[in-house]
Structure formats: structure tokens, C-alpha cells
Amino acid sequence: MRSTASQCLSGTDIGGSHSNPASAALLLLLCLGFPSSVASCPPPCICASDIVSCSGRSLSMLPFDLPRYATRLDLSHNNLSALPPDWVPRPFERLATLVLSRNSLSRIEVNAFAVTPHLLHLDLSSNQLAVLNLSTFTGLKELEELLLFDNQIVQINPGTFRDLHSLQKLYLSGNRLATFPLGIYWEPGGPHNLTFLDLSHNRLSEVPVQSLLSLPHQDGIYLQENPLVCDCALLALLEFWMWKQYHPVMDFKGETPCRSDSRQGPVCSQQGALDMPLVTKTYQEEPGKTFRVPCPGLASSTQEGQMVFWVTPRFVVNSSTNDPDSRLRVLPNGTLEIQGALVEDTGTYGCVAARQRLYESYESVEVTVVVGNFSTASTGGSPHRSSAEHFNTAFTTLASCVISIILVLLYLYLTPCRCRERSGGCGGRAIVLCSDPREVESGQRRSNGKRVAFLEPQAEGSDIGSPKTPAMNLGHVITEGILKNGSRKVGQTLTDPVHMA
Template identity: 70%
Template sequence: MRPVASELSGRTGVGGSCCRPAALLLLCLGFLPWVAGCPSECLCASDIVSCSGRNLSALPFDLPSYATRLDLSHNTLTALQTDWLSQPFGRLATLVLGKNRISRVEANAFASAPRLLHLDLASNRLTVLNSSVFAGLKELKELLLFGNQIVEINPESFRDLHSLQRLYLSSNKLTAFPLELYEAPGGPRNLSFLDLSYNRLSELPVQSLLALTRRGGIYLQGNPLVCDCAALALLEYWVWKQYRPLVDFRGEYPCKEGVGPGFHCQRQGVPDVPLELQMYQVEPGNWLRVPCPGLTLPVPEGQIVFWLTPTTALNSSAPQPSAHLTVLPNGTLEIQAALIEDSGTYACVASRGRHYGPGESPEVAVVVGNLSGTSGGGLAHRSSAEHFNTAFTTLASCVVSIILVLLYLYLTPCRCRGGGGSRGCGGRAIILCSDPREAESGQRRSNGKRVAFMEPQAEDSCIGDPKTPAVNLDHITTEGILKNGSRTVEQTFTDENSPFMSSSAL
């Protein structure tokens, strides 16, 4: 297929001078790719190209490069060479290659589509993922590889997949957990979903899984897991945590209900320490030993006790006395020279041969530093108490402020008429209410209050001889004061040089 630009620009003759500017106009406006042709084997709709179910053994040469979704599923493609895409697909976000016969993918096979977000290679015949097979796909978020025959994964296979979030590897032939996905430098940093179901995994890296499951879901159902104490401890802990990959498929884990006959991981009996959340406190720089909750001592020979700390996972099979955190052979966690950063929740993961009851917990809380108070069987963290005190003080202040405002607005004593005199308790403030004439007529026009501030007297007592009023109110027109701002106050003070202001509406 010839380029459209050359076709449009090459038309000359009668009217040829009009065709060339038209091509240039299309080129400038960015509409040129949309007029490209569609291969006869495919269906094209806008930026979606589907060549599915066409029995293709090779890729059509003239595929539109403007496609954002390309579906090549249900064909007979067998290999993806480095140049299997004959032109760059700079906008391609979804590439579907499922249900083919692909058994080999060469390095840099997807270099022509660096903007891929979704890659589907499911239900093919892949056996090995070689190094750099997905090189350049730094924006890829979802990779489907289920339904192949993969037995080996090169540690460098996922080196450039920095943005990968979901990886489907179920229904393959993997016999070892691919820890390189998490440990290899330059690999996925945000992998939150890993499906390894229905492979051939018999052993699990329990210590690594305890730390990895914080990052997302790992599905392991349908594998022939060996029912040892470590695997049983992991599954018991996942059941207590209500770990979704286990809870959703709890009928497909062989170790879920217990171990085989004659295989005992934990002695039956009443645990030495009740299975309840406990709290331990230690001063910075001191040592602290935390026993495993509910673990019956002595620990049976060969049983491994795991501790999940806020930063890592440890086990009792290889204790390191010189380490800052270590697990003793009896399952006790030892913290040497405790640091403030060691504060947090710790979980003791050990096989107990039973499910946890309501209210039981294999976790403990460790606090490094001083505490604001103690209570019964535990201690409260200082920061929590300080936060509570601050919040309570703020709330109490707000309530008191509201009450004072309400008292001022609604419960201030209202002295309406005092019998024709100017007597008052100190004369500090006289609050004038409704007009007497309006009160007598039953037509009270306003509920507002008006305040006239007066000169304070030396005595505030109402008992004794009448005091001379600071201001003679007998000459103040009542009507002007009592209206809700609809009328002004008529000033009729006797002394024109009086320093007092006329009463104003508040």
C-alpha cells in the first residue's frame, strides 16, 4: 500500500493544483492518518483494528499505524521476531495476541509499541521467558500470560516493567515461586496482583510471602502444596487476616483444614499466653523480649516460628544474635537496643493446628519510648493520649463558647419599664424592649433589643438612696428607640455639649 500523502500529492493534470494543497491541508490538520486504508483481512473502526479469527500466520503489511487497539487473537502466529511489527505504533495501548501458536518471543519484540498498557499473550505455547523479552515497555500495566507452558522465567524478563500492576501466570508449569519479580533490580515496583494458580508449586517461600502480601494479592490456589508446618502457619494466618486470595478460593488449598495423619506441628493444650492483643513498652536503647502469643512451649523440633515486623519478616530457623531483631529458637522475638522506629504491630506466625477463635489475635503492639499513662493489662501510647486531650479541649471550648453566645442573645435580662424613674443597678446598661403602646395593643412588631450604654456609677447596688442618673432619659423619645431600625433615634438631650452618643441599634 502506497503512502496516502504520496498518492494525494502525486495527482496532477486537470485540477492537480487543487489536489496538492488538499493533501498539505490534511497533513497540517493531523487528519491524514485517519484516511489510511484498512487491510482486507481486518476490520477497522476509528482507532480500533481487529484481525481476529482470520487464520493469519503472518502480520498484514499495511496495518494502520494510528491504531490504539490491535486484536490479532485466534490466528496461527508462531513467533514474534524483533521486526515482526514493520512500522512504529506510537499510539498503540492494547495488543491482543491470545489464542495463537506463539512459542518464541525474541528480545525487543515490542520495541515498536512503547506505549503499550495492556498486553495479552494468553493461551499460547510459550515455555521460557527470555531476558529482555519485554524490553522498553515501561508503561505496561497489565500482562496476561496464563494458559501457556511456561516452566522458567529469566530474572531479567521483567526488568523494564516499572509500571506493571497486574500479572497473570496461572495454568502454566512453574515449579518455583518467581521471587525475581520482586527482588530483581529494575523490576516491577507497584505489582499489586499476581496470579500463580494452577501451576506446579509444591513449596512456598513463607517468609517472603508474609512481607509481599502487604503489597497486594497473590493467588496460589490449585497448586500441589506440601502440607508442612510453615505452609500451614501461613494459611492459618491468612485465614485470620481474611486474605482475599485465600478466602475467595479456600476450598482449593490442600493445607487449609490441617495436616495429614501422624504429622503434628503443635502440641494440643492450653496455651501459655492467651491469644489476645498485648502491648509491650521499652525505653530507647534497652532490650525487649516478646513471647509468641498462644505458642505452647517447648516448641516441637523442626517447627519454624515467623515474626512479621513493621518492616520485614524473620524466622527462628536461622537466628542471628548480632542482628537488631532476631527470633530465638523458642519463638521469642528479641529486640536489641530498641529504636523509636521499632514501634508498631508485630505478628507471630506459627502453626497452631487450629483456627483462631473470635477475639483471638497473634499480634502484639510494641511501643518504644515513654507512655502517658497505664491501664490494666496495657499501656496507652503518648501521642494517642495527647491527640485525645487536644480534641477534647477544643470541643469543650467550642461548647462553652456556643453556650455563652446563646446566653447573651436570649437570656440577657431585659429591663423594659422601671416605673417612670431612671433607677438602675449601677446604670451600666439599660436594655430597652418593646414599645409599651405596642405591648398594650398586642401588636409587637419587633423582637430585637436595643442597648443604650451609660456612664458607670460608683455603686452597683440597688439598695439605698436613689442615685442621680448619668443621663436624663425622660426626654428621649421612646418611639425612635423601639423601632427596628425603621426610624432614627430622636435626640432631645438637655445639654447640647453632652459627651454621650445617642443610642444606636446593635
């Protein structure tokens, strides 16, 4: 520190002979008193606002003085082999994206990501990772996207993803996995909101079909370019996904085995398959009864040993592993038997079987089961109204419309005052509606295309017969249909004594 100060002071000579005290003091403050929190950009990196890029610098060790204000840090295309827990002296509180791809990382030590608690995107692709341990991703509770493709991963130990509560996308393509990592979905504390899993280009020979059918997000599992064994269960799964129009099989038809449009693979119950269209059907039964639901597209004489899965509203059952204590079981011919039906059994049931055919857009492999009365349970298990309720609603609506129309007509055509009997007018107050605006003199007002004229009111007890100057002359105004009963005819004036009474 003392040598640094002396160097700073030695550089304050101005003109080669005399020193400036003010300049020396300023330089000393810059050298010794500059705040440490405002870090400068490391020499091998490029900094732009909150982005720090140290990519392609052949770094074998991480720069120690990385700025903490970064929200994106790019360390790709270097020679990093390990990530220690103290690779930065202080936590990155604002870092959201960390790119470590294209390195030689083979080891990630315990709590290496504890310094990035708010990380959202982590790219570890194209490295040399072989085993993912329990402590590999500790502390990444807010991580949403994890890229691990193009590594050498052969094993994923239990609990590896237990801290990744917010993980939505996981890329494991291009590794050496021989077993489907189903623990990603079922382990406690794991990423239960995972909507995208890429397992393509691995060494998977089989997949847990029934477990995959139970997942809520099947439309985001990519399995292309794996040496999968082409059996009837896998064929049924891929046919079901293709009927659902899932992107993993629709976008990679040529790279997925056991495709429904391929003649290669096993022969699965072609003798029992029907050529008739698969039409959605509804089966209704009273609670407590036992009834059977045939599988769409399969004949009752389907050969035994056919693998058939039924996706129910609550779980998945198949024809090979029936639980004797379960109320739902699949018969050898693929028919679903429901014993002691409950109202909770109402819903949509999908029959997943290898039919080895392409489905039309109007066909369906699902059926609707209703337990109870149609008036109390709908196809989705929710109550709906009966026909009497619909009739009452329609009648009430119609009556309301009729009453509204009558009120509008009364408002439009009812005389605003009652003419006194044996009097010469309506007490000097009247409203005249004129159909032709040209027939009304000045002083009238326009409202919705009609003319409204007001007569000057007369005081009570005044002589009606006495001459009074009117507000406007209506002697020649011709009116049409002022009153609803039509007693006034076209051409009659307001001065007609017959209609002034």
C-alpha cells in the first residue's frame, strides 16, 4: 500500500521540477480512496452496462475481480476445468444468466452456485460432466432453464434436482444416459413444474410407458435418436402422442422408432383391430354398479397378451399389472371394468393401445364415463342444468324482453298529461311530436330526429277564453298519429274543436 502511494505521488511532478499539491491529493484519493464496490472491468473481459463477457479468452482460471453489478456473465469458450465454491469473493445478487458452455468442466464442487442465488438461466453445455451429484445444483431455487446437453453424463444420482423448485426446461440431449431419469418428476422437492425435457441422442433402450402416461406434461418429452426397443407398449405410447399431436413425435417422425406409419416393428393385435372410425362414446351407469367400457378400435376377440393402457382421470391402469384391490381393472381383451362405480369416476378415459394405424382428425381414442344422472353430472364430472331449468331460463328471458318492449312503447306514445274534462285544452301544457321537421316553426327543439314544441303554461284560475299571446303559432301545424289510439287523422290541426276537448 505504501509503495502504491509513493508511485502515485511520484507521478505528480508537473513540468518536471515542481509538484502540485492539489493534483497530488486528487491522485492519492483516486488510488487509495476509490470505493471498492464500484469494480472496473477485468482486462480479459468486455463490459457493456450490466453484461460482462469473458468469452474466448483461453482462461484456465476465473477472473477474481468480476463486477458484481452484472446480470449476465459469459465465460464460454475457455479452458475452465472446475468450478470451486469461492470462484467469486462475494455473491452475485443480480446475476440472472451464467454461461459456462464450451469449457472443460468435469467437476462442480459443493455450493459452487451458492454465490448466484437468483440465477434464472444456467448454460453448462458442451463440457465434460459425467456424474450429477446431490450437491451439484444446491441453492438454485429460482433456476428456470438448465442446459446440460453435449456432455458425458452417464449417471444422475437421486436428489440432484431437489432444490430446483422453479425449473421448467431441462436439456439433457447428447449424453450417455441408459436409464430414463424418472426421479426428476417424482422426487420430493423436485421440479414439479417441468414442462420440457430433452433426452434425445442418448442410450435409452426402454422407457416407463405407464409412468410417462401419468405425467401432466407429456407434450414436452423428446426421445428421438435413442436405441429404444420397439415393443407394443412403446408403439401404443407413440401412437397416443401422435393422436394428441405432440411436437416431440410430430416434429421428429423420421427419428423416432415404432412410428404408426411404419411397417417395421412388432405385430400388435392386428387381428383384433377394427377398421371402423373411432367415435367418441358416452357410457352411463348408476353409482354402485359394475360395468365395462370397451376400448375404441379394438374388437372383443383381441388376442390375450395385448398391452392396453387406460388413462383415467386419476391414474393409469394396464392389462398386465392389475391390482386385485383396485376397483378398476383391464380385461385381457382391453376392456375396462369399473366395479362399484362412484360419482368421482365420472370423466374422460383414454384407451392407449397399439392399433398400428393412422388416425383421422375426427377420430378419438377417448370415451366419456358418467356415473349418476345426466342432470347431476356432465362429461367432465361437473353438474349441468336439466331441460326444465333451461326452459325456465328461456321463458324468463322472453317475458323480460316483452315487458321491456311494452314499457318503451308506453314511454314513447303515452300522453304526458290528462286533459281535463270540459276544458278547452290540456291546461296549456302539451307536447307535440312532428313527423316533418319543415312544418314546425322556430322555437322547437330536436331530439332523436323528432321536433318537440312546448306551449306556454297558463296560470290557474285565468280566463281560458281571454286572448293570450302563445309562445309559438301552431295553427297550421299538421300532426300525424300523436295519440296511440289513432283518433287524430292526418290533416287535422290542433285548433280542431273536436280534438281540443
